[in-house]
Amino acid sequence: MARKVRVRKKRFGSRDSALEKQLQEFDRRISGLENQVAKILEILQIVAQASRLRERENGGVGESAGAGERESGGKTHDQPLGAADKMQLIAQLVEEEEKNYKADEQQLNDCYIQAQHWAHRGVMLFDAIASTMELCQNKLFPEDRKVKNELPVAVQEKLQKRYEGIEIIGRMLARLVEPARELCETETPNRHLPRVSKPELIDVLSNETNQESAHQAIAKKLKEIGDRRYKCIAEIRELAERRQQRWLNFVEKKVLPIVDGIESGQRYSQPLVNQLKDENPTWSTKLDDWFKIYHNLHLNLLHLLEQVQVYPMQVKTKTLIDYTRHEPFDLQADESLPNEYIKEVIRQGYEYLSEKSKVKSQKSKEFLVLRTAQVVVVKN
Numbered sequence: 188m189a190r191k192v193r194v195r196k197k198r199f200g201s202r203d204s205a206l207e208k209q210l211q212e213f214d215r216r217i218s219g220l221e222n223q224v225a226k227i228l229e230i231l232q233i234v235a236q237a238s239r240l241r242e243r244e245n246g247g248v249g250e251s252a253g254a255g256e257r258e259s260g261g262k263t264h265d266q267p268l269g270a271a272d273k274m275q276l277i278a279q280l281v282e283e284e285e286k287n288y289k290a291d292e293q294q295l296n297d298c299y300i301q302a303q304h305w306a307h308r309g310v311m312l313f314d315a316i317a318s319t320m321e322l323c324q325n326k327l328f329p330e331d332r333k334v335k336n337e338l339p340v341a342v343q344e345k346l347q348k349r350y351e352g353i354e355i356i357g358r359m360l361a362r363l364v365e366p367a368r369e370l371c372e373t374e375t376p377n378r379h380l381p382r383v384s385k386p387e388l389i390d391v392l393s394n395e396t397n398q399e400s401a402h403q404a405i406a407k408k409l410k411e412i413g414d415r416r417y418k419c420i421a422e423i424r425e426l427a428e429r430r431q432q433r434w435l436n437f438v439e440k441k442v443l444p445i446v447d448g449i450e451s452g453q454r455y456s457q458p459l460v461n462q463l464k465d466e467n468p469t470w471s472t473k474l475d476d477w478f479k480i481y482h483n484l485h486l487n488l489l490h491l492l493e494q495v496q497v498y499p500m501q502v503k504t505k506t507l508i509d510y511t512r513h514e515p516f517d518l519q520a521d522e523s524l525p526n527e528y529i530k531e532v533i534r535q536g537y538e539y540l541s542e543k544s545k546v547k548s549q550k551s552k553e554f555l556v557l558r559t560a561q562v563v564v565v566k567n
């Protein structure tokens with residue numbers, strides 16, 4: 188008796204858990220703030236050194252300041268902050284802020300492009316479903332009914348269960364149209380990142396007289412701007428991820444089961460059609476014509492998937508199982524094959540073209556697993 192192997196399904200490709208992404212983003216934000224604080228401290232140190240040099244030039248006052256600094260363990264935050272020091276600090280902060288802004292702007296643009304990409308894929312999926320449904324309703328199903336009605340009543344009765352299965356497939360296709368319409372979310376809100384200008388920095392430091400208070404004021408301002416930028420970027424990133432997940436779930440949970448149903452119906456109908464052809468040789472051609480409905484439906488559903496860049500996975504039997512692409516469904520002994528080799532494919536797997544792929548050459552395309560293939564694995 189076949190033994191069904193239960194394995195925990197894994198998510199592959201770009202379908203990482205939301206928690207892991209949040210932790211990665213948190214780490215990135217912390218690292219960014221630490222870098223900013225370190226650079227501010229470095230700038231303040233430079234300003235303090237410049238201040239001491241000017242004091243030495245103006246009468247050696249810096250010697251006592253240097254001694255005080257050594258006594259306090261090298262801390263410079265309590266040094267006085269003059270007008271020249273402020274302008275030097277502001278100039279360096281403006282330069283650093285420009286670099287940070289450009290990095291955040293690039294990240295925002297990347298998220299925006301991804302959000303637009305999945306919105307476009309949603310429109311493509313809806314159009315493909317609508318056109319496929321129209322073809323089935325106007326051509327494939329009417330032709331199938333016509334051929335069925337031309338068969339003898341006794342043959343029709345024996346095919347009734349199979350015909351009811353085809354009608355179920357038709358209803359499942361029709362039910363895809365309206366839910367797919369919800370994927371046509373074409374608008375992505377524009378988000379402009381806030382930035383710190385030179386006048387703002389001047390205003391922040393206008394009432395500051397020492398480096399300690401200047402450091403605190405600047406750190407507070409940069410954190411405020413950083414939090415606002417993070418919120419803007421996170422909003423677009425979450426929109427992109429939501430669109431992607433919704434699209435992938437729709438294809439996997441709603442479209443692929445219809446393809447599975449067509450393949451199953453074709454597989455189970457073939458012996459019956461062969462039997463009826465043997466019993467009714469004069470109706471052999473008509474039975475072949477009726478049986479073509481499975482092939483035609485399957486061909487059009489695969490074309491639908493191809494339009495949205497989803498493809499059947501190429502799984503070869505008599506090859507070693509790849510647990511990132513194949514799901515063990517059953518274990519069977521086979522002395523002609525080594526352990527862990529694929530003996531049979533039970534359910535077709537599917538993969539989709541990554542949004543990061545370059546479409547100029549086949550070699551540069553990246554495919555990600557949408558649904559693993561279920562296979563029978565050899566275990567001797």
